[in-house]
Every structure is written in C-alpha cells, then in structure tokens.
Amino acid sequence: MATEPKAGAKSMKDVLLAKLTERKAIIGVVGLGYVGLPLALEFARAGFHVIGYDVNKGVVDALMRGESHIKDVPGADVAELVNAGKFETTGEESRLRDTDAISIAVPTPLAKTRDPDMTYVIAAADAIARNCHPGLLIVLESTTYPGTTRDLMQPKLEAAGLTVGEDVFLAFSPERVDPGNPTWNTKNTPKVVGGITAACTEVASALYASCLETIVPVSSTETAELVKLLENTFRSVNIGLVNEMQIVCDKLGVNVWEVIEAAATKPFGFMKFTPGPGIGGHCIPLDPHYLAWKMRTLNYKTRFIDLASEINSEMPALVVQRVAQALNDQRKPVNGSRILVLGVAYKRDIDDMRESPALDVIRLLEERGAEVVYHDPHVASFREDGHERLSVPFSDAELGRADAVVIITDHSSVDYQRVVDVAALVVDTRNATAGLRKSGKDTNTKAAPDMALA
Numbered sequence: 001m002a003t004e005p006k007a008g009a010k011s012m013k014d015v016l017l018a019k020l021t022e023r024k025a026i027i028g029v030v031g032l033g034y035v036g037l038p039l040a041l042e043f044a045r046a047g048f049h050v051i052g053y054d055v056n057k058g059v060v061d062a063l064m065r066g067e068s069h070i071k072d073v074p075g076a077d078v079a080e081l082v083n084a085g086k087f088e089t090t091g092e093e094s095r096l097r098d099t100d101a102i103s104i105a106v107p108t109p110l111a112k113t114r115d116p117d118m119t120y121v122i123a124a125a126d127a128i129a130r131n132c133h134p135g136l137l138i139v140l141e142s143t144t145y146p147g148t149t150r151d152l153m154q155p156k157l158e159a160a161g162l163t164v165g166e167d168v169f170l171a172f173s174p175e176r177v178d179p180g181n182p183t184w185n186t187k188n189t190p191k192v193v194g195g196i197t198a199a200c201t202e203v204a205s206a207l208y209a210s211c212l213e214t215i216v217p218v219s220s221t222e223t224a225e226l227v228k229l230l231e232n233t234f235r236s237v238n239i240g241l242v243n244e245m246q247i248v249c250d251k252l253g254v255n256v257w258e259v260i261e262a263a264a265t266k267p268f269g270f271m272k273f274t275p276g277p278g279i280g281g282h283c284i285p286l287d288p289h290y291l292a293w294k295m296r297t298l299n300y301k302t303r304f305i306d307l308a309s310e311i312n313s314e315m316p317a318l319v320v321q322r323v324a325q326a327l328n329d330q331r332k333p334v335n336g337s338r339i340l341v342l343g344v345a346y347k348r349d350i351d352d353m354r355e356s357p358a359l360d361v362i363r364l365l366e367e368r369g370a371e372v373v374y375h376d377p378h379v380a381s382f383r384e385d386g387h388e389r390l391s392v393p394f395s396d397a398e399l400g401r402a403d404a405v406v407i408i409t410d411h412s413s414v415d416y417q418r419v420v421d422v423a424a425l426v427v428d429t430r431n432a433t434a435g436l437r438k439s440g441k442d443t444n445t446k447a448a449p450d451m452a453l454a
C-alpha cells in the first residue's frame with residue numbers, strides 16, 4: 001500500500017508528469033487495430049518511445065517490417081518510426097513492465113445475446129495487472145458500459161497491492177476516430193479524459209496533451225464512458241429517425257432526399273443525417289447496446305436505443321423488398337436473377353466490412369434464390385460463413401449482365417454515370433445516382449427505378 005510521500009520526496013504523480021513533459025516516459029499501446037495503431041504512432045511522433053503490444057502475431061510482425069494493416073495508416077509512416085527506434089511491437093506481455101503509461105484499445109464486441117463481450121478488456125487488464133508497477137498510468141480507450149473502469153479494471157490493479165490515484169493512475173478516454181475522414185484525425189479530434197481520482201485525470205490529460213491538440217477533462221470515468229455512448233447513441237437514434245422518414249416518404253410518394261436537403265438549409269436547430277441500407281462498423285450498431293445492457297441491470301429500459309436499433313436493423317430487408325419490387329416491375333422474379341451489389345464496406349471510401357449491412361442484403365437476396373456478385377474498389381475479397389467472395393471487375397460486361405445493380409455503399413471512385421448508362425435496373429440506397437440520367441436520353445427520363453417500397 002502506498003504511503004504519503006516523505007517531505008521533499010516526489011510523489012508518483014510528479015515523477016510521471018515530469019517523465020511525460022520530458023518525453024522520457026515509455027508508452028505502451030495494447031491492441032494495434034483501427035484505434036490503437038494511429039494512437040501509437042501519434043505518441044511516437046511526439047517523441048516518446050512506444051511499445052505496441054498485440055496478441056495477433058501477424059500484426060506484430062508485419063508492423064515491425066513497416067507494413068500497415070490499417071488503410072488510414074501508411075506503411076511508410078510505420079517504417080519511418082520503427083527505423084527511428086521510436087516504435088516497436090511485441091507479442092510478449094512482459095514488455096508492458098517497461099512502460100510508464102498504457103492505452104488500451106482492444107475490441108468490445110457484443111455476444112450473440114447482444115450483451116457486452118468483455119473478454120478482450122478482461123484479458124488486457126489481467127495482462128497489465130500481471131506486469132503492473134508503481135508509477136504506471138493505465139487508460140482504457142475501448143468503448144464500454146459506464147462503470148467498467150472502476151468496477152472491472154480498478155479491482156484488478158488493487159489486487160496487485162497498488163492504490164489507484166497514489167501508486168498507479170487509472171482513467172477512461174474514449175476514442176473518436178472516424179475512419180476515412182480527411183479532416184478529423186487522432187491528433188486534431190478533441191480528447192475526453194476522466195480519471196478515477198483527480199490525480200488520475202491530471203496525469204492522463206498530460207499524457208494526451210503531449211501529442212493531441214485539445215483535451216477535455218471530465219469529472220469521472222463514468223462520465224467519460226457515457227460521453228462516448230451518448231455520441232454513438234445520438235447517431236444511432238438520428239439515423240433511425242431518417243430511416244423511418246424514408247419509409248414515411250416512400251409511402252407518401254415524396255423524395256426523402258429532397259426533404260432532407262431542404263430541411264438542412266435551416267441554419268439552426270437541424271442536423272443532417274441520411275438514410276441508408278442499415279448501419280455498420282464497430283461502433284454505431286454495437287455501442288448503444290452497451291448502455292442498454294447496463295440500464296437493464298438497473299431495471300430501466302432504454303426505449304430510444306431499442307427503437308432505433310429495431311428500425312435500423314430492418315433496413316436490409318427493406319432494400320431486398322425494393323429490389324424484388326423493381327424486378328417485379330420488369331416481370332422478373334428475384335429467384336434466378338443476377339444481382340450486382342455495388343459497395344460492401346459499411347461506409348464510403350473505407351475497406352471496413354464489420355457489421356456491414358451489405359452482408360445482410362446479400363444473404364437475404366440469396367435466400368430468395370438470387371445469384372449475387374459484388375464489386376467494391378476497397379474490398380478485393382471477403383469471407384463470410386466460411387465462403388470466400390471475390391470482387392468482380394467494374395465493367396460494362398458485369399453491369400450489363402446483372403438484372404439489377406444495388407448500390408449499398410457510395411464509394412466516391414465509382415463512375416455512377418456508367419452504372420446508370422449500362423445497368424438494366426439500379427436500386428440506389430445512397431442517392432449516389434442523384435441527378436444522373438441515361439446518356440443521350442431526354443432530361444425527363446428516370447435514371448433509376450422508383451424506390452417505392454413494396
């Protein structure tokens with residue numbers, strides 16, 4: 001147990017703050033994925049020596065060779081920092097003992113029951129507890145339910161005989177990375193930090209202030225955990241709202257995109273969200289369920305979360321209904337039709353397929369007997385249910401062979417005029433073909449079929 005520092009002796013906090021200021025601290029990053037790798041490189045660029053620890057040996061070895069598995073992170077950046085001796089990776093958890101501050105960015109998926117799967121956070125916390133030492137700062141960045149840092153992490157550290165806030169420092173700081181965003185990145189996106197004690201918040205803020213532009217300290221770990229859940233619940237609920245507005249507009253025969261664009265001209269009190277084929281990625285479909293689960297344990301039902309999730313998860317089936325209706329209008333059944341799905345990543349200009357609604361659309365179309373192929377300029381292949389699929393070329397031959405082209409992801413490099421010109425039928429869930437007409441046709445000709453729901 002820690003004792004008060006003797007007069008004249010520096011506290012653990014002061015020692016760590018000095019190491020951070022002088023860039024003498026060694027920083028550990030646990031989990032080198034979409035979140036952890038860019039963060040590790042920011043620390044290294046700020047002048048720290050960074051040890052990245054990951055349980056995936058392939059990732060560890062590739063990074064040491066200067067190869068990046070994350071699209072937004074160029075391999076050349078990794079190689080430069082590895083060669084400069086600023087960044088190294090390891091699969092040995094004992095190397096965590098060499099660090100002064102650790103950020104944890106391991107996955108927080110949902111179990112099949114839609115309850116939080118804390119396996120990765122627990123494994124990371126146990127590895128750190130086994131290698132913990134006085135003077136260490138630990139920051140959890142993985143999105144999780146309120147209470148995780150205090151109820152799950154703190155006891156593991158204290159079981160090692162260390163007092164949080166005196167011997168070691170513990171905080172939560174949500175990651176806000178937006179893959180593919182050309183403006184906002186790890187460095188310039190404000191960083192919220194909440195510690196178990198005021199000293200924890202101070203030290204964790206100092207860590208991030210050393211390499212990020214804006215730090216937003218909050219009063220507790222629970223506040224910081226909830227900030228992230230509010231942000232992503234806000235998105236989920238608003239996407240659910242516009243998805244419902246799309247259904248409403250279809251039933252009323254009104255163009256939802258025109259309604260949204262006109263509403264977005266209001267300079268105050270309105271924020272634009274757009275409908276689509278469903279939500280995807282590691283965050284929006286999952287994170288609100290962490291909060292819903294936590295509130296269920298307190299006998300409270302989070303109705304907005306549940307409703308938004310219900311509407312958003314129905315969207316792939318609505319897309320399939322549209323395809324069926326559009327084919328039907330051309331006297332074709334879904335069964336036996338060849339469907340080209342354009343874009344399978346969960347959002348524009350990225351290669352991430354996690355939770356992508358394209359997977360549901362493809363599965364539902366195949367259940368109805370369609371022959372489904374896909375093209376995605378960012379996803380050359382993917383494996384689902386043990387079956388590997390390869391992207392077909394973007395060619396007149398493929399566009400022309402398809403009975404319908406279904407635009408699921410509106411990647412900016414795709415030539416949508418070509419799609420409209422060559423495809424027999426286009427079902428556009430993203431408004432990517434807005435304003436496009438078949439070349440050579442008069443301006444009243446419709447490019448795509450009516451999107452009315454069956």
Ligand SMILES: NC(=O)c1ccc[n+]([C@@H]2O[C@H](COP(=O)([O-])OP(=O)(O)OC[C@H]3O[C@@H](n4cnc5c(N)ncnc54)[C@H](O)[C@@H]3O)[C@@H](O)[C@H]2O)c1
Nearest residue numbers: 031032033034035054055056105106108123124142143175
């Ligand atoms: N990807 C995003 O856009 C995003 C944005 C904000 C927040 N988040 C959150 O950040 C966290 C990490 O997400 P991600 O997208 O970076 O995940 P990811 O799957 O890309 O990377 C996680 C990495 O952690 C490694 N790992 C797993 N268990 C480990 C362990 N016990 N010890 C060391 N390494 C381990 C994996 O091998 C993998 O390389 C999640 O909680 C997620 O919700 C993600």
